[in-house]
Amino acid sequence: MGSSVASRPAWIAVDWGSSNLRAWALDGADRVIGEANSARGMLDLTPDAFEGALLEAIGDWLPAAEPATEVLICGMAGARQGWVEAAYLPLETPPSEVLSRLATRLTPVPTRDARLDVQILPGLCQRPGSGSATAGFDVMRGEETQLAGLLARQPGFEGAVCLPGTHAKWARLEAGRLLDFGTYMSGELYKLLRQDSVLRHSLAAAESAEDLADEAQQAAFLAGIDTAVAAPARLSAELFGIRARDLLDASLPAGEARGAVLGARLSGLVLGLELAGATSRLPAGGRVVLIGAEALCQRYRLALEHLGFAVGTQANADMILAGLGRIHHASRSPSPTP
Amino acid sequence: MGSSVASRPAWIAVDWGSSNLRAWALDGADRVIGEANSARGMLDLTPDAFEGALLEAIGDWLPAAEPATEVLICGMAGARQGWVEAAYLPLETPPSEVLSRLATRLTPVPTRDARLDVQILPGLCQRPGSGSATAGFDVMRGEETQLAGLLARQPGFEGAVCLPGTHAKWARLEAGRLLDFGTYMSGELYKLLRQDSVLRHSLAAAESAEDLADEAQQAAFLAGIDTAVAAPARLSAELFGIRARDLLDASLPAGEARGAVLGARLSGLVLGLELAGATSRLPAGGRVVLIGAEALCQRYRLALEHLGFAVGTQANADMILAGLGRIHHASRSPSPTP
Numbered sequence: 001m002g003s004s005v006a007s008r009p010a011w012i013a014v015d016w017g018s019s020n021l022r023a024w025a026l027d028g029a030d031r032v033i034g035e036a037n038s039a040r041g042m043l044d045l046t047p048d049a050f051e052g053a054l055l056e057a058i059g060d061w062l063p064a065a066e067p068a069t070e071v072l073i074c075g076m077a078g079a080r081q082g083w084v085e086a087a088y089l090p091l092e093t094p095p096s097e098v099l100s101r102l103a104t105r106l107t108p109v110p111t112r113d114a115r116l117d118v119q120i121l122p123g124l125c126q127r128p129g130s131g132s133a134t135a136g137f138d139v140m141r142g143e144e145t146q147l148a149g150l151l152a153r154q155p156g157f158e159g160a161v162c163l164p165g166t167h168a169k170w171a172r173l174e175a176g177r178l179l180d181f182g183t184y185m186s187g188e189l190y191k192l193l194r195q196d197s198v199l200r201h202s203l204a205a206a207e208s209a210e211d212l213a214d215e216a217q218q219a220a221f222l223a224g225i226d227t228a229v230a231a232p233a234r235l236s237a238e239l240f241g242i243r244a245r246d247l248l249d250a251s252l253p254a255g256e257a258r259g260a261v262l263g264a265r266l267s268g269l270v271l272g273l274e275l276a277g278a279t280s281r282l283p284a285g286g287r288v289v290l291i292g293a294e295a296l297c298q299r300y301r302l303a304l305e306h307l308g309f310a311v312g313t314q315a316n317a318d319m320i321l322a323g324l325g326r327i328h329h330a331s332r333s334p335s336p337t338p
Numbered sequence: 339m340g341s342s343v344a345s346r347p348a349w350i351a352v353d354w355g356s357s358n359l360r361a362w363a364l365d366g367a368d369r370v371i372g373e374a375n376s377a378r379g380m381l382d383l384t385p386d387a388f389e390g391a392l393l394e395a396i397g398d399w400l401p402a403a404e405p406a407t408e409v410l411i412c413g414m415a416g417a418r419q420g421w422v423e424a425a426y427l428p429l430e431t432p433p434s435e436v437l438s439r440l441a442t443r444l445t446p447v448p449t450r451d452a453r454l455d456v457q458i459l460p461g462l463c464q465r466p467g468s469g470s471a472t473a474g475f476d477v478m479r480g481e482e483t484q485l486a487g488l489l490a491r492q493p494g495f496e497g498a499v500c501l502p503g504t505h506a507k508w509a510r511l512e513a514g515r516l517l518d519f520g521t522y523m524s525g526e527l528y529k530l531l532r533q534d535s536v537l538r539h540s541l542a543a544a545e546s547a548e549d550l551a552d553e554a555q556q557a558a559f560l561a562g563i564d565t566a567v568a569a570p571a572r573l574s575a576e577l578f579g580i581r582a583r584d585l586l587d588a589s590l591p592a593g594e595a596r597g598a599v600l601g602a603r604l605s606g607l608v609l610g611l612e613l614a615g616a617t618s619r620l621p622a623g624g625r626v627v628l629i630g631a632e633a634l635c636q637r638y639r640l641a642l643e644h645l646g647f648a649v650g651t652q653a654n655a656d657m658i659l660a661g662l663g664r665i666h667h668a669s670r671s672p673s674p675t676p
Contacts, residue, residue: 125582136576136579137583139586183575183579184575185535185578188535188536192534197526198526232570232571233570233618236524236527237474237476237520237616240521241521244474244476277572
């Protein structure tokens with residue numbers, strides 16, 4: 001449910017992901033005047049249930065009379081299995097300002113409730129040869145908005161951006177252009193290994209037992225990073241090595257601490273493989289901006305600084321609001337005649 | 339249940355794994371005179387249930403009167419959670435003939451039934467610095483018997499041995515000595531990704547739809563191998579790429595064939611990562627002997643020959659019987675006085 005708002009919002013920003021939605025009411029100066037969260041993500045909804053789920057979250061913000069309030073949505077609500085499919089915008093060759101053109105490709109969504117004026121942002125897709133020479137098939141939905149937000153805040157930004165998560169995105173930006181991006185499914189891999197593989201017997205039952213502020217765990221995490229970066233091809237052998245260490249390594253602590261240290265190593269190995277791949281084209285000591293949840297960004301920062309990179313962070317919500325704000329204004333301005 | 343045997347066996351060989359057991363009755367010349375299988379693997383049994391499960395499988399082979407029949411068991415029955423723990427035999431530095439000493443470290447198992455004389459083989463363990471300089475923590479239970487079997491049949495064997503499976507083992511042998519070994523959990527990784535990850539939506543519902551004899555699938559499998567070998571650090575991005583291909587790649591076939599081709603690519607990527615690691619210290623064009631189930635060995639052979647290695651195969655059961663036979667005879671001969 002959302003907080004109540006004192007005045008009618010000028011527009012509403014929504015980040016609608018697979019497993020939840022976040023909405024913000026904004027005034028005419030793009031100040032947040034209300035916020036709402038819901039656990040009704042795309043995966044839980046059939047197309048005809050989206051409007052009701054949205055009204056549940058933001059209905060209180062809407063005035064009784066017209067005109068309709070603009071609701072700008074990014075994320076998985078625009079997937080094929082979502083509310084209305086918002087076709088991917090393709091990266092182009094040579095790299096163009098695709099992030100500036102999101103506003104020109106909004107998909108309007110018909111609603112039963114006349115108080116709503118809903119539009120969904122496109123995601124981005126990449127095919128081999130598009131963007132950069134080494135780009136492969138890839139897609140994003142939602143992260144393009146955060147990248148647009150970063151450029152709105154730092155128009156001259158150049159460098160690598162990482163958005164950690166179940167499927168982490170890495171993007172390379174240069175002079176306002178998105179060169180290419182890649183998706184690393186490390187978060188999902190870690191979860192599968194932790195919960196469903198033979199390694200679960202060697203890990204702490206509760207993930208809450210794990211804390212990288214603990215010295216032994218931090219050392220095990222960074223050793224995992226180093227091991228994977230030094231020999232990525234040995235990853236699946238190093239994974240089994242966690243089980244073997246549990247059986248053989250006399251230097252490990254006993255009890256819960258043992259599982260927590262081995263869990264930290266697992267996290268380091270899986271993240272290390274991602275970093276070995278994602279940072280391979282960055283200059284040594286280069287800069288990486290992290291956009292994401294704080295705890296996860298901390299883990300990435302620790303690893304990246306250990307590897308010698310300079311790390312900045314931006315909060316998820318800030319970048320989404322900056323991105324949607326830029327698109328909101330661009331879609332409201334008269335476009336130049338082609 | 340087992341087949342009946344015409345005469346009293348001289349001894350009985352048992353390979354008792356996590357999920358099943360296979361037993362063979364042998365005559366005085368080590369000829370197989372009976373065979374039994376059971377689905378009662380180590381994971382299904384508490385320690386006091388092993389004797390009953392064994393008698394269910396081989397009870398018919400035992401004569402009513404004494405003397406007791408020797409039953410030699412390799413595999414997970416000797417694990418800590420098994421029947422009786424058979425401590426690991428450690429690899430030594432410099433590499434010694436550890437495979438010849440298995441017979442000197444049998445663990446006798448007390449039984450209620452006086453017709454049984456049961457002994458369990460040790461597994462092998464490896465710690466950093468043992469075996470070779472690059473060895474890490476690792477363990478095996480069961481595969482040591484197959485390696486001993488290979489040396490029994492080919493005493494001068496030198497080269498790499500691969501035992502594919504849920505947790506594939508790779509061993510390097512030289513002049514009758516085991517230099518080192520490594521366990522790659524590719525089989526488990528593949529199963530987790532296929533069944534439980536986001537990729538499942540892009541794969542054929544039935545694994546039976548997949549067949550590497552199909553030209554498109556074989557090409558996709560080998561492309562996966564090449565991709566992982568060329569850039570192992572990009573594995574988790576290439577994994578997500580399977581999902582993106584499903585959404586974007588116009589060259590893919592439709593329907594079941596689409597999922598089968600993408601499944602073959604997944605298999606190639608995961609196996610390719612293993613091969614990149616496991617073959618990194620083999621000479622180009624070197625020889626690899628595969629010991630395992632036929633279908634899985636076929637897949638490994640296809641990939642290894644594609645990468646330029648010379649491949650030989652040995653049947654699982656042959657190597658187990660040769661290994662247990664060697665140990666049976668060695669444990670019956672008088673040992674030299676130290």
